[in-house]
Amino acid sequence: MAKNLKLKAARAGHDLSQQQLAELVGVSRQTINAIEKGEYNPTIKLCRAICRALDVTLNDLFWEENEE
Amino acid sequence: MAKNLKLKAARAGHDLSQQQLAELVGVSRQTINAIEKGEYNPTIKLCRAICRALDVTLNDLFWEENEE
DNA sequence: CCGAAATGTCAAGTATATATTACAAAAATA
DNA sequence: TATTTTTGTAATATATACTTGACATTTCGG
Numbered sequence: 001m002a003k004n005l006k007l008k009a010a011r012a013g014h015d016l017s018q019q020q021l022a023e024l025v026g027v028s029r030q031t032i033n034a035i036e037k038g039e040y041n042p043t044i045k046l047c048r049a050i051c052r053a054l055d056v057t058l059n060d061l062f063w064e065e066n067e068e
Numbered sequence: 069m070a071k072n073l074k075l076k077a078a079r080a081g082h083d084l085s086q087q088q089l090a091e092l093v094g095v096s097r098q099t100i101n102a103i104e105k106g107e108y109n110p111t112i113k114l115c116r117a118i119c120r121a122l123d124v125t126l127n128d129l130f131w132e133e134n135e136e
Numbered sequence: 137c138c139g140a141a142a143t144g145t146c147a148a149g150t151a152t153a154t155a156t157t158a159c160a161a162a163a164a165t166a
Numbered sequence: 167t168a169t170t171t172t173t174g175t176a177a178t179a180t181a182t183a184c185t186t187g188a189c190a191t192t193t194c195g196g
Contacts, residue, residue, distance in 0.1 A: 043109045058126035
């Protein structure tokens, strides 16, 4: 999987550390880290929680127009 | 989790059975069934594959503007 | 009505998302 | 520079997404 730089950027835009975002959405810091690094494949529920915390939608952070 | 009626509708709109959609996205029929029934929480990767197969985006099928 | 296709559902197994603990390295800040 | 905060990463453990196989029920075309 590819790095999620959009997530990283949106988080930075809200001035949140991985730790703080993790607390907001109720997962561990390592989980946020792994998602940003593209090391895994979160569930839709977690994606939604992240998007709500950052005031964006799924398409903003998790959709690529052209991907295989 | 709530039933995913938008998915059911989009699938119907493409005249695909659960089985056919499952084959298109590479999962079992039971998995598609469970997602439509709201019995679990698919991964973002599977959500993307489903959206591509049905020519819609994540927001179309997996985003709710106002949710808990 | 009859048969086939589609859907719902259950049980047992496998793969993987996520947690926890811990430590090192990098980046920010005093 | 010294100190703190943030990030990267690894190992072990647990919860759950997903599979396979099987059967019952519903839906739909002949």
